[in-house]
Amino acid sequence: MYNQFPLAKLKEVETPFYYYNMQLLEDTLGVIKTEADKYGFHIHYAVKANANKRILEKINSFGIGADCVSGNEVSASLNAGFPADKVVFAGVGKADKEIITGLENNIGCFNVESIPELEIINELAEKHGKVANVALRINPNVKANTHHYITTGLEENKFGIYIWDLEKVMDKVDELKNVSFEGIHFHIGSQINDLDSFKQLCTRVNELQEWFAERRAFPRIINVGGGLGIDYEKPDENPMPNFEKFFKIFSDFLELKEGQEVHFELGRSVVCQCGTLMSKVLYVKEGVNTHFAIVDAGMSDLIRPALYQAYHKIENLTSSLEEDKYDVVGPICESSDCFGKAVTLPKTGRGDLIAIRSAGAYGEIMANQYNLRALPKAVYSDEI
Numbered sequence: 001m002y003n004q005f006p007l008a009k010l011k012e013v014e015t016p017f018y019y020y021n022m023q024l025l026e027d028t029l030g031v032i033k034t035e036a037d038k039y040g041f042h043i044h045y046a047v048k049a050n051a052n053k054r055i056l057e058k059i060n061s062f063g064i065g066a067d068c069v070s071g072n073e074v075s076a077s078l079n080a081g082f083p084a085d086k087v088v089f090a091g092v093g094k095a096d097k098e099i100i101t102g103l104e105n106n107i108g109c110f111n112v113e114s115i116p117e118l119e120i121i122n123e124l125a126e127k128h129g130k131v132a133n134v135a136l137r138i139n140p141n142v143k144a145n146t147h148h149y150i151t152t153g154l155e156e157n158k159f160g161i162y163i164w165d166l167e168k169v170m171d172k173v174d175e176l177k178n179v180s181f182e183g184i185h186f187h188i189g190s191q192i193n194d195l196d197s198f199k200q201l202c203t204r205v206n207e208l209q210e211w212f213a214e215r216r217a218f219p220r221i222i223n224v225g226g227g228l229g230i231d232y233e234k235p236d237e238n239p240m241p242n243f244e245k246f247f248k249i250f251s252d253f254l255e256l257k258e259g260q261e262v263h264f265e266l267g268r269s270v271v272c273q274c275g276t277l278m279s280k281v282l283y284v285k286e287g288v289n290t291h292f293a294i295v296d297a298g299m300s301d302l303i304r305p306a307l308y309q310a311y312h313k314i315e316n317l318t319s320s321l322e323e324d325k326y327d328v329v330g331p332i333c334e335s336s337d338c339f340g341k342a343v344t345l346p347k348t349g350r351g352d353l354i355a356i357r358s359a360g361a362y363g364e365i366m367a368n369q370y371n372l373r374a375l376p377k378a379v380y381s382d383e384i
């Protein structure tokens, strides 16, 4: 049902562009809300995955908060209507002016990753006559079985506070007057389909809870981050991940104390399947061992295959001829500008509409202007 593209209309739009199925986004948000509400869990959408205003507004309409990693993301979330107290600001390198944006808007929480950052937030908060709510991002040293560029919760990664530094950090929190300790924050990585990694995270959180209890500190918020993976291979069979199973793990394995809230920062799993990069074939060129289908979208529009060797399902929406194999490549002057090698497609020719699926997360938002190309446009299913 979600793979029905309005072809006649799409063919009229100038390519390349991102097409967003707003019904799928809405249905996904509905399931997330229902499943999270079962346990009273709170969701903050990771804006970094896709910050389109229409998408942010839709997400906000479900009463979900915003997880931001820059001052501009904080502003974009507020502009899209997210209430300031539901905006959290994370990131390993927050600049002073970004911190000030958060303070001036009285955002809900800063997720802090180091002592020097804590000191600067305290200093700026004092200057602005505020007390900043902070959660400590702890590096849990839990391995997520995913691409090494997108694992974040290992000791070798730059993120978070090491467990052995916690004592020092909490001493600092106690000493500083303009920060208020609200909770602890974790994120082990992205595109995680092995749910055991989340069980391990729960175990680590439980151990840390004991440490905080002994210290008589109370983290009111337990933020377990994002990371739930989606099915890039079969977007039609699995248009949504199994949110029911995902949330149940945290309900089953986290040992919560009275008055604690569990927060999640889901990005990819919210928006990925609703987005498709649409492109037209410019030329088919005969290679030595393959045909090259040269399309008008490139790595500047969707960088994931070039950057992470990521797989995206590729379809020819307008041909139904006999199948052949193609290397689907873009026009950019880099050999890595390739969306897929030896992709089986119906016989493909100039002008065919090519869909690169599961591109709603980390697609348009990571687009750039390399080769001085224009940024891709967005088309929404309910506006076309």
Ligand code: LLP
Pocket: 046, 049, 067, 090, 150, 152, 187, 189, 190, 191, 225, 226, 227, 228, 265, 266, 267, 268, 269, 304, 308, 361, 362
């Ligand atoms: N919270 C924190 C602290 C994060 O670093 C991230 C993602 C998220 C939440 C959201 O994770 P998600 O639910 O989307 O997995 N550009 C890469 C992904 C980078 C993810 C960075 N952090 C990609 O295209 O695969």
